[in-house]
Amino acid sequence: MPLRLDTASPEFKARFTAFLGTKREVSQDVAQAVARIIDDVRARGDDALIDFSRQFDRVDLGALGIRVTDTEIDAAEKAADPAAREALAFAHERIRSHHQRQLPESGRYVDAAGVELGHRWTAVDAVGLYVPGGTAAYPSSVLMNAVPAKVAGVKRVVMVVPAPDGQINPLVLAAAKLAGVDEVYRVGGAQAVAALAYGTQTIAPVAKIVGPGNAYVAAAKRHVFGTVGIDMVAGPSEVLVIADGAQNPDWIAADLLAQAEHDTAAQSILMTDDAALADAVVYAVERQLTMLPRRDIAAASWAEFGAVIKLKSLDEAPALADRIAPEHLEIMAADAEALAERIHHAGAIFLGAHTPEAIGDYVGGSNHVLPTARSARFSSGLSVLDFMKRTSILKCGPEQLRALGPAAIALGEAEGLSAHARSVAIRLNL
Amino acid sequence: MPLRLDTASPEFKARFTAFLGTKREVSQDVAQAVARIIDDVRARGDDALIDFSRQFDRVDLGALGIRVTDTEIDAAEKAADPAAREALAFAHERIRSHHQRQLPESGRYVDAAGVELGHRWTAVDAVGLYVPGGTAAYPSSVLMNAVPAKVAGVKRVVMVVPAPDGQINPLVLAAAKLAGVDEVYRVGGAQAVAALAYGTQTIAPVAKIVGPGNAYVAAAKRHVFGTVGIDMVAGPSEVLVIADGAQNPDWIAADLLAQAEHDTAAQSILMTDDAALADAVVYAVERQLTMLPRRDIAAASWAEFGAVIKLKSLDEAPALADRIAPEHLEIMAADAEALAERIHHAGAIFLGAHTPEAIGDYVGGSNHVLPTARSARFSSGLSVLDFMKRTSILKCGPEQLRALGPAAIALGEAEGLSAHARSVAIRLNL
Structure with a gap:
């Protein structure tokens, strides 16, 4: 059975923190x-x-x-x-x-001092x-x-x-x-x-x-x-589904299982403010599991790492979601857009009941290589930028060097790097 | 004495490759x-x-x-x-x-199929x-x-x-x-x-x-x-100066020494098509060295890792510069902009005789944390993007799911991920 948590419980804070700390992979020292x-x-x-x-x-x-x-x-x-x-x-x-x-886009501009600054992207x-x-x-x-x-x-x-x-x-x-x-x-x-x-x-x-x-x-x-x-070192995959009581429990169960079938270390989490929906989803997962070719993997993932979190209100969801920083976040709720705005750490957000995560895996067009294991706190999904690099460009004329030079000389001397200072001073006849 | 290379020499190719392979840091296994x-x-x-x-x-x-x-x-x-x-x-x-x-900038758009795609940057x-x-x-x-x-x-x-x-x-x-x-x-x-x-x-x-x-x-x-x-694991710092015969050898020498004073493992390289300038710079370096507080460090760096490369023509510079992929690249030549255009791998480019690298170190405005040790081939200097991450956003309605769903189902089944396929099919009553 998946973990059942309730934000109304006095133990919630401690149990949620313990849940976040669960290790899903045996780290092999190879x-x-x-x-x-x-x-x-x-x-x-x-x-x-x-x-x-x-x-x-x-x-x-x-x-x-x-x-x-x-x-x-x-x-x-x-x-x-x-x-x-x-x-x-x-x-x-x-x-x-x-x-x-x-x-x-690459770009160049001239600042108020007449210094040209820019950057150029290349593959x-x-x-x-x-x-x-x-x-x-x-x-x-x-x-x-x-x-x-x-x-x-x-x-x-x-x-x-x-x-x-x-x-x-x-x-x-x-x-x-x-x-x-x-x-x-x-x-x-x-x-x-x-x-x-x-x-x-x-x-x-x-x-x-x-x-x-x-x-x-x-x-x-x-x-x-x-x-x-x-690129990032990928960990096991996870999904968080945030749903209100109006959602179809069978659809949610199908999405949780799509995540769980990847790997026994995968993680599927449901957050809802509706206790009846929570129960219905748990029931639907059990029923659908029997039909899946990869039922052994999905059942193990769901039993060991799955979680259903009952909220007092969906208003609690953003702060908790940010702590999970899920790779995939599905928001199936009337105010999906407003909730999404308030969540800062997620690899990808799938909005509305008709955007199952599997669409993003294959044909949505966005990238399915996403930050796992809470790394959405500091990293992004794969993009074109990962295959390019930026060269910065700086250009001064004599006038700009006169304007900027003295501060550079002062800092070079302050850092004990006299040759730095000297490379500026020699051009200013200082 | 620094290494002296000449592209006109029959041994140049082998010697330049050996030069690129020089290890500048004793890698400590800690x-x-x-x-x-x-x-x-x-x-x-x-x-x-x-x-x-x-x-x-x-x-x-x-x-x-x-x-x-x-x-x-x-x-x-x-x-x-x-x-x-x-x-x-x-x-x-x-x-x-x-x-x-x-x-x-964050952004959203609706594609021809009516699918909403977007990305959102957060800190x-x-x-x-x-x-x-x-x-x-x-x-x-x-x-x-x-x-x-x-x-x-x-x-x-x-x-x-x-x-x-x-x-x-x-x-x-x-x-x-x-x-x-x-x-x-x-x-x-x-x-x-x-x-x-x-x-x-x-x-x-x-x-x-x-x-x-x-x-x-x-x-x-x-x-x-x-x-x-x-961020990147930083290695020892380096500068490559590309100069034509019209440049001031004292200025170039000062820039090479500004790099060399950092660290005995720092590297300063000059490329020029003018043999007399090359000799004048080598002479100026020796003379200026005596005046530097950090002369011991700078002299060791210049002697062990410094290099002066005589080119038949500056036209040869871009290809060689790309192999070096220098952290800092100064171009002091009449056609600096055109040369810069042809160089793809450099952390930062400093254009013209009045942009010594030290300006970029302190007051240019661009970042001085730049890719070292040839890593400009695949990485960029530090920027605001390094402190942000991108969440991708996907939103389908029922019509879009009908349009995209069958291909997602086919791929899910082809990959043996039936629950993926099922999470789409269940919404399409398939």
């Missing part, structure tokens, strides 16, 4: 193993990739080749289910069109996209990571995906082709991250690595951070 | 020591801070207090040199005014600013980190700064007050980062940690990344 794998790939390149792939994925890349050829990708595309391919193309166009709007040259293999291989994730990179203008988007027993999901390769991924390699794990960061004989290094992965992949990304850029 | 310090702060809170400060900073925080009081800050402000304080206020106003322009609630103690305590850095946070709307900006032997640079405290820093604590090292990330009895946790530090601080930031957000 840093040392990962450091060894990375060192080995740096030292031996392709040979290390071949050895690790034999060991972890039971595949002989020496025979099969590290790179997935265009012929293989074309064949996979043809092998993929036509209806799924069509849906993928529909999603691709919506994602591309939305992300196109995120392209930032990262080369990006690596990690795609998990096996059951967590999601073609939609390929689109969500590769499309913003391509919209940003990244020239070289490189995908790595493990091929356990030689297999790669054909729809993943079809998505890669659709999104314009430039190179695909059948390697995974920390060894793939090392190859992307440092390069091997076959894989040229990239400047930034994005995409989800297991504990080894996360530790490897953390390890190479600085040598390359990385 | 990860395990840092993990122990962090665990101890999490377990024992303030007591651990007091113990570590006694051990590392020779200061008794039990007696002195962990928090720097407003009275102490006011006293420090009064004790600071008035000319420096005035320069700091001048810098503060220029930095504030420039960063104000970086505030991003991070609480930010921790690490400020190094001792000789590397730069009041200008306090402004450069705190001002964008305050402009972003961060309610709580917390500064930590070690107090070796009880001492804190008064101008650092004056800068904190000027920038509107809300709380100051006299702790440093990995223990300060742990306190900011996890909180202690005295220090409430923050959501993001920024600011430079030594190897322990960098390792601690890497360790807590995910629990809180962090």
